Amino acid sequence: MLLGGHITPISRSYIENADVVFTLVSNGVVELWVEEMNPNVVSLQKYYQEGVSRNKTYEQMVQAIVREVQNGKNVVGAFYGHPGVFAKVPHDAIKQVREIGANAHMEPGISAEDCLFADLGIDPGQLGCQQYEASQFMFYKRHIDPTAYLILWQVGIAGDKSLAKFSTGEEHRRLLTELLQEVYPAAHKVLIYEAKVLPIDKTRIEEVELGRLPLQNLNQHTTLVIPPSKKLMKNKKLLDKLAALEQ
Numbered sequence: 164m165l166l167g168g169h170i171t172p173i174s175r176s177y178i179e180n181a182d183v184v185f186t187l188v189s190n191g192v193v194e195l196w197v198e199e200m201n202p203n204v205v206s207l208q209k210y211y212q213e214g215v216s217r218n219k220t221y222e223q224m225v226q227a228i229v230r231e232v233q234n235g236k237n238v239v240g241a242f243y244g245h246p247g248v249f250a251k252v253p254h255d256a257i258k259q260v261r262e263i264g265a266n267a268h269m270e271p272g273i274s275a276e277d278c279l280f281a282d283l284g285i286d287p288g289q290l291g292c293q294q295y296e297a298s299q300f301m302f303y304k305r306h307i308d309p310t311a312y313l314i315l316w317q318v319g320i321a322g323d324k325s326l327a328k329f330s331t332g333e334e335h336r337r338l339l340t341e342l343l344q345e346v347y348p349a350a351h352k353v354l355i356y357e358a359k360v361l362p363i364d365k366t367r368i369e370e371v372e373l374g375r376l377p378l379q380n381l382n383q384h385t386t387l388v389i390p391p392s393k394k395l396m397k398n399k400k401l402l403d404k405l406a407a408l409e410q
Contacts, residue, residue, distance in 0.1 A: 164189070164243060164244050164273055164274070164275060164277075164278050164358050164359075164360060165273075165278075165358075165359065165360065165361075165362065166190070166192060166193050166196055166360060166361050166362065167196065167362075168362075169272065169273040170272070171270065171271075171272070173270060174241075174270050174272065175200065177239050177270065178197065178200045178201050178239055178241055179200050179201055180237070181201055181203070181237050181238060181239035182203060182231075182236040182237040182238065183203045183204075183205060183231050183236050183237075183238055183239075184197060184200075184201050184203060184204045184205070184238075184239045184240075184241055185204075185205050185206075185207055185224075185227065185228050185231075185238065185239070185240045185241065186204055186205070186206050186207060186208075186240075186241045186242075187206075187207040187208060187224070187240070187241075187242050187243070187252065188208075188241065188242070188243045189243040189244075189360045189384070190360050190361065192361060193243065193360065193361075194206060194208075197241055201239075205227070207224045207227070207252070210223045210224050210227075213327070213328070213329055214327050215327055216325065216326045216327050217326040217327065218326055221251045221252050221255065222255075224252045224256075225252055225255045225256045225259060228240055228252075228256045228260075229256060229259050229260055229263070232260050232263070232265050232267075233263065240252070240253055240256060242272075243360075244272055244273065244274040244275055245271055245272040245273065245274035245276075245277075246269055246270070246271075246272060247269055247271070248274040248275075248276065249274075249275075249296065249316060249317070253269060257269060275316075275358045275384070275386065276294070276314075278358035278359075278366075279314070279356055279358065279386060279388065282356070282358065282366050282368065283354065283356065283368065283388060285312060285388075287312065290310065290311050290312060290391055290395065291308065291310070291311030291312070292311055292312045292313075292314060293307065293308060293311055293312065293313050293314065294313075294314040294315075294316065295313075295314075295315055295316070296315075296316050296317055297315040297316060297317050297318045297320070297321035297322075297339065297387070298317070298320065298321055298322055298323055298324070300315055300339075300342075301321060301322055301338065301339055301342060302324070307346045309346050309347065309391060309392045309393045310391050310393050310394060310395045310396070311391055312388065312389065312390060312391060313388075313389040314386060314387070314388050314389075315339075315386065315387040315389070316386055317383060317384070317385075317386075318336070318339070318381050318385050318386065318387045319331070319381040319382045319383040319384070319385045320383055321335055321336060321339045321381075322335035322336075322338060322339065323335070329383060330381075330382075330383060333377045333378070334377075336376055336377040336379075336381065337377040339376070340373060340374065340376045340377050343373060343376075343389070344373065344374070346392070347373055347389060347392050348373070348392065349372065349373055349374030350372050350373070350374065351372065351373045351389070351392050352370050352371070352372060352373075352390070353370070353371060353372075353373050353376065353387060353388065353389045353390070354368060354369070354370055354387070354388040354389075354390070355367065355368070355369040355370075355371060355379060355381070355385060355386075355387060355388075356368055356385070356386045356387075356388055357382065357384060357385055357386070367385075373389070
């Protein structure tokens with residue numbers, strides 16, 4: 164996520180020794196930094212177009228990567244964050260490369276989730292944590308546990324069924340807010356979060372009331388963090404059974 168800081172030695176080595184490096188990064192400066200490691204860089208960013216379904220865009224990206232593998236090249240895909248987290252292209256590319264009989268694998272990276280836990284001081288093992296992509300959360304029925312953290316990714320495009328928009332509006336966010344208010348009070352404090360990409364950036368952490376969420380400035384990479392609104396309740400029946408086992 165962070166320029167120059169969040170890359171493992173083995174990932175750097177793969178980039179430096181590749182015949183061609185496909186990049187899908189969060190900032191043009193990051194792309195220039197990758198080019199310093201290997202000048203043979205092809206940006207996948209050019210495939211994004213407003214009004215074009217991201218499914219089509221992702222398929223074009225995958226085809227570009229697989230085509231170079233078929234040409235006998237040693238290919239690396241450099242994606243921001245963790246390449247397997249909220250990233251369809253790496254998974255699809257690896258699958259298709261393996262189907263043609265070539266070797267492919269994924270190296271883990273530091274994701275926005277890792278930055279979130281560090282920046283907000285959240286331990287997901289303490290109270291539990293649920294995570295969903297915001298639009299998928301809206302489209303399907305989910306059982307929310309208000310005693311655990313709820314994290315919604317990509318709230319800036321919440322409610323987009325076309326997969327072709329770079330942002331959605333206040334009315335889409337209002338529908339999301341109404342859905343959340345079925346579980347949480349309107350006055351419940353939630354966090355708007357954006358991890359920093361460049362060392363000069365500032366991490367965005369803003370606390371607002373849930374009811375005021377539709378009025379906030381939300382970007383495609385904005386994450387919504389909802390702290391628990393209720394306390395954990397002990398499962399007395401099970402605890403009694405465990406106590407009986409220990410006697």
